[in-house]
Amino acid sequence: MTDDSSRSTTFISADNPFGKLPDHLLIEIFIRVPISEWLQLSCVKKQWANLFREECLWHAALLRTFPLAGHATRWPGPIPRGLSKRRYTALYISKHIFSLDDELDEIVGHTYLFLKEQLEISTMPPPASILHGTIIDQFIACGKSRDKVHELASLIWLAVIDNLEENEQTFLLLKRLALEGDVFLPYPYSRSEKVQWRVFEKLFTDFRDCFNHNDYYDVLACAKHKFQPIPAAWLGY
Structure with a gap:
């Protein structure tokens, strides 16, 4: 060009x-x-x-870039496969964000897209517990072990959080996730500590200037309740 x-x-x-x-x-x-x-x-x-x-271009691109995509079967669960453009995007994400190269490539990409779109869809997306449960149910429906399900769900949450745009909507979303009460559900439905840690880490680093005085101390108190000790870098308001 x-x-x-x-x-x-x-x-x-x-x-x-x-x-x-x-x-x-x-x-x-x-x-x-x-x-x-x-x-x-x-x-x-x-x-x-x-x-x-048009579908024809994306179908051709899908088969050229990911030749095995034509042999993939549909999977059970709440997250659909979609048309060729959606499938191409999902496989591209799986390869370039998660570096996966097995039969899980496509469903991981679709799950990433599902979560990212749900979190960005409005200022009031579904509760994190519902979104996380949907992800867990998707991988369970595909026959994955409980440990693998927990690992994949955590990887997807971390990748989505890291790739949200840095704007006011993302700040409000992360603050809401930080202040959500603990969900007492059995493993692997509970979110990993790594995911919760990343939410607070981004709030207290990338979005520190967005806080007002009261909100900062509310979120800081929540962080102290969840994590001991907390990094000194979070104590900078």
Whole structure:
């Protein structure tokens, strides 16, 4: 791709043979371009933007990038698989965020997407206990052991928390998660201490300036109740 406007105009002009290619050939070209340039490609002309919205392009990209995806069976549980674009995104996340390379790749990516979207969907997402229970139930339905279920759920929570945008909505969400009461459910339905620790850590480091005086001490008191001792870095208001 290039930022030069005159070259871009020539590239998409009607006189350029590339601009006359049928959709199926354009798709075969686009899926061979690095994914980092797909957004730019989709902005070149309306026809290309439409291709990136259609199932056929994402289905072709899915099978080219993840050849075994075509052999994957549907799984039981509350989190659906979705269409090709969703599946491509889930597999990309599994590979690049979790570095997984086994039969769990896709469902881990879908679970990450489910949790991230639920937490970002509004200022009042479902309680963390419901979201966590849904994740646990998903992996249990797929036949995973209790230890593996607990490990995967914790990894997904940690990855989502680390990848939320740093804005006011995220601050309010993390504060709500920090102040939520302990849920007395049996293992592995209880959230891991690592996840709870990360929530407080981000609040007291990345979002410290968002606190007012009273809120800070409320959250700090909650942290002291959950963790002993707490890091000195959290005591800086």
